[in-house]
Amino acid sequence: MSDSTVIPLPTRPRACTHAQTGIDCAHCDVRLIAVCSALRRDELASIERIAHTLCYAPKETLFLENDAADSAYTLTRGALRLYRVFADGRRQVIGFLLPGDFIGIEDDGYRRFSADAVTEVTLCHYPKRDFARLVDDKPHLLQQLYRTAAHDLIDARDHMMALGQRSAREKIAWFLIHLRNRFARGGTPSDQIEVPMSRQDIGDYLGLTIETVSRTLTRLAREGTVEISPRGITLKDARKIERLAAA
Amino acid sequence: MSDSTVIPLPTRPRACTHAQTGIDCAHCDVRLIAVCSALRRDELASIERIAHTLCYAPKETLFLENDAADSAYTLTRGALRLYRVFADGRRQVIGFLLPGDFIGIEDDGYRRFSADAVTEVTLCHYPKRDFARLVDDKPHLLQQLYRTAAHDLIDARDHMMALGQRSAREKIAWFLIHLRNRFARGGTPSDQIEVPMSRQDIGDYLGLTIETVSRTLTRLAREGTVEISPRGITLKDARKIERLAAA
DNA sequence: CGTGGCTTTGAGGGAGGTCAAGCGCCGTGG
DNA sequence: CCACGGCGCTTGACCTCCCTCAAAGCCACG
Numbered sequence A, B: 001m002s003d004s005t006v007i008p009l010p011t012r013p014r015a016c017t018h019a020q021t022g023i024d025c026a027h028c029d030v031r032l033i034a035v036c037s038a039l040r041r042d043e044l045a046s047i048e049r050i051a052h053t054l055c056y057a058p059k060e061t062l063f064l065e066n067d068a069a070d071s072a073y074t075l076t077r078g079a080l081r082l083y084r085v086f087a088d089g090r091r092q093v094i095g096f097l098l099p100g101d102f103i104g105i106e107d108d109g110y111r112r113f114s115a116d117a118v119t120e121v122t123l124c125h126y127p128k129r130d131f132a133r134l135v136d137d138k139p140h141l142l143q144q145l146y147r148t149a150a151h152d153l154i155d156a157r158d159h160m161m162a163l164g165q166r167s168a169r170e171k172i173a174w175f176l177i178h179l180r181n182r183f184a185r186g187g188t189p190s191d192q193i194e195v196p197m198s199r200q201d202i203g204d205y206l207g208l209t210i211e212t213v214s215r216t217l218t219r220l221a222r223e224g225t226v227e228i229s230p231r232g233i234t235l236k237d238a239r240k241i242e243r244l245a246a247a
Numbered sequence C: 001c002g003t004g005g006c007t008t009t010g011a012g013g014g015a016g017g018t019c020a021a022g023c024g025c026c027g028t029g030g
Numbered sequence D: 001c002c003a004c005g006g007c008g009c010t011t012g013a014c015c016t017c018c019c020t021c022a023a024a025g026c027c028a029c030g
Helices: A041-048 A128-137 A139-165 A168-184 A199-206 A210-222 A238-246 B041-048 B128-137 B139-165 B168-184 B199-206 B210-222 B238-246
Strands: A052-056 A061-063 A071-077 A080-085 A091-097 A114-117 A121-127 A192-194 A226-229 A232-235 B052-056 B061-063 B071-077 B080-085 B091-097 B114-117 B121-127 B192-194 B226-229 B232-235
Touching: A041 A128, A071 A128, A091 A139, A091 A199, A091 B139, A121 A128, A128 A139, A139 A168, A139 B091, A139 B139, A168 A192, A168 A199, A168 A210, A168 A232, A168 A238, A199 A210, A210 A226, B041 B128, B071 B128, B091 B139, B091 B199, B121 B128, B128 B139, B139 B168, B168 B192, B168 B199, B168 B210, B168 B232, B168 B238, B199 B210, B210 B226
Parallel strands: none
Antiparallel strands: A052 A121, A061 A114, A071 A121, A080 A091, A080 A114, A192 A232, A226 A232, B052 B121, B061 B114, B071 B121, B080 B091, B080 B114, B192 B232, B226 B232
């Protein structure tokens, strides 16, 4: 994100074409991994009542840093990018969110980062007020939020390790392993990794330029360690990548 | 932390010489900023009952990554260093803790980082079991812990910005401003900053070598922007440092 | 007064950034 | 249907910032 001083504008969210039918938590894909997993089956109605579904197209912006934070979200489909930018345009991608992830933890009133859609995304949206009331009402939901925050902290510190100590090669390896494991979320991780984000995104996530990302990947590909395809990367020698990532 | 493969051993904590008298939360220096600020005056006895005071000398280790996490702490005096190390000895300092800071958030059973004393420190120590029971009992304490976690997350992401996007010069400037503001904690920040940690610590905190830290500081000093003394740094041109740090 | 730890300073090299050009893919419009 | 343009990715040449290696200075402490 070197040059472009174009400021993205928050996009008006749109009702999803496939979401004519309202919220049905019991059959939600992320029921078991999202924060709402803290709610018992008979409590689901209380969150269904305050939630509604939202969709964004790739590149659309959910919100910008310093916006008023008047809603929380659970991502149910697609991938989001969270980031902060310096005045001069340098961008740090804080993280990529995948289905089951939650937004709404750290803001006391205003957002501490910007968020936009990497792919087509679907979200479960909660007005902040209603959500806060719900949390007040259900202590186990607060506990779940606390666990989520704690987990995010671990993630952030892993990320710090990568940014501060690893070489470009190690950063890329770490990114691939990290992405693979997150896609798996408990299930068996596949070495065929979908990579929906651009080189620019990856670079800004790892503190590298797009050229270095590209060069490093092609070098790994030439060595036969990975295989690069238009919308994904396959680990041909997962062990080697893991070793690099652990380093 | 390039070479040394010496593994520090957790140190047996010692009763503090000046702490013969047991815990007295009402007169605690960090009463208003620590997590226990969530407790009403009449609730203090419940935490005094489970807490006791601990002291460590500089360089002593509280615990290591992967240790069982069977206690939580509030730091009441001195400075701690939290860090993780790679197998090959590379070290990332996660953060420095100052009076009022809390340890005990992110571990589900074992520690995610190591911690040791930078200066002489005093801690308020809580056995994990007792502390957990207390939290279960007091929802407002859980809320406070949640806020603390959220705040730590913001901190971690600020740190990520520094590690990923800033030059050596900007990193140092950011570090100085950051430290100054944390020492102030609401009060008026003084441009005379105590810097108890070594160049090695600062380097590992910022993803730089000690040589780069040293060179960058002396360059700032030669420009008259800062003044370096044995145990501290004075900002002679705070504006300039702030501008660099914001970058 | 010597020894060891921490810091500073210098010289040299290399990983990754910068600048620039070219390629492949896809959507658009003639 | 093909030409064109734009965007994202790759590749190359060059350069710079920071790392590496080495030596010397400065305290503090025994």
